[in-house]
Amino acid sequence: MSYRTLARRVRTGKVIRVWHGVYAQHPPSTIDRLAALDVLSGKSIVACMNTAAELYGFGTENGRRIHILDPGVRMRPVGELMVHQRIGAPLKRIQGRLATAPAWTAVELARSLRRPRALATLDAVLFKGLCTPTDLRATIDEQKGRRGIVKVRELMEYVDGRSESPMESEARLVFIDGGLPMPEVQYEIVDRCGKLWRVDFAWPDAMVVAEYESMEWHATPEALRHDRMKVARLQECGWMSIPLVVDDVRRHPLDLVARIAAHVDQAG
Structure with missing residues (x-):
């Protein structure tokens, strides 16, 4: 043409x-x-x-x-x-x-990102099964001396490949930075009817769970019905369920930590 x-x-x-x-x-x-x-x-x-x-x-x-x-x-x-x-x-x-x-890519990306997003990247590469924590640590050693590598090395203590979304990783870092006890990730609970539920975060000793609710996955009628049934079934078993959204994590992290700490401390 x-x-x-x-x-x-x-x-x-x-x-x-x-x-x-x-x-x-x-x-x-x-x-x-x-x-x-x-x-x-x-x-x-x-x-x-x-x-x-x-x-x-x-x-x-x-x-x-x-x-x-x-x-x-x-x-x-x-x-x-x-x-x-x-x-x-x-x-x-x-x-x-x-x-x-994969490990090299994840570490390079994490070096260039803010701590919450860096942790999300490290979690994500493990969640996909593309490398192991040992691979990441070896890569960190290979990139020793480069800008941001100290931050990545410190985050390795908290990396968890069970996190299923970047916002779950960000929320977990808020809990850690806020001084909360380390939560169990993707914790499984069986209700009184024998149905298995999985929650994003759990403090089993305090019978407290926290669930991240994204607008993308939780806004449909079917998802809302599922979430309400889940909360009701967990409450029947004595669990306190705390919902959290993106603004809780990014704009009001101290308030979020205080909400969860109040329930964890009360149970303690």
């Missing part, structure tokens, strides 16, 4: 510009965008940081920016492309493409 036709189709959305000089007929996935960079560079692009985490399935940070290792040819970083110098980073093939290894 002519340049004028191409420009018109881009304006109308019939053709999508992926990178300068590379176009697609459908919205490109992350794999497609990396393949387009292969075309531009003439090299097989290696994913890292957030992009590698997304390919492995443990990405916790949103954003369209593609992160790649320097391919060795001139490739200028732009708004949606970040080029990194990571000589010696271990690589693994995922979805037909090389990316920095």
Whole structure:
């Protein structure tokens, strides 16, 4: 097609510009965008940081920016492309493409994030079964001396691969920083009818549980019915159930800790 036709189709959305000089007929996935960079560079692009985490399935940070290792040819970083110098980073093939290894990727990401999100990333890579705590500690030693590595090393004491969402990880760190006893994660309780329930956090000695309620998963009528039945069944067994939402964790952490501590201390 002519340049004028191409420009018109881009304006109308019939053709999508992926990178300068590379176009697609459908919205490109992350794999497609990396393949387009292969075309531009003439090299097989290696994913890292957030992009590698997304390919492995443990990405916790949103954003369209593609992160790649320097391919060795001139490739200028732009708004949606970040080029990194990571000589010696271990690589693994995922979805037909090389990316920095899971443990390396998780530690690198955690170094660059705030403590709550760093813990969420470390939890997520373990939850996916992509590496072990031993792998993470070995990688921390390999990245010794780099910015943020001390923070990551300190967080390893609290890493738990049973956390099923980033916000559960953030909430757990609020409990830890607030001085609460360490909760049991994904704790199982059998009610009087013999039904098994699993709760996000539990302090069994105090008969207190806390459940994170996301708007995405708990806003449907079916989810609301399930949650109400769960709370009622746990209360019948003597458990105090404390709901928490994102604002409790991020905007009012001290109030959240005080609410839980009041019930834990009362039971004690």
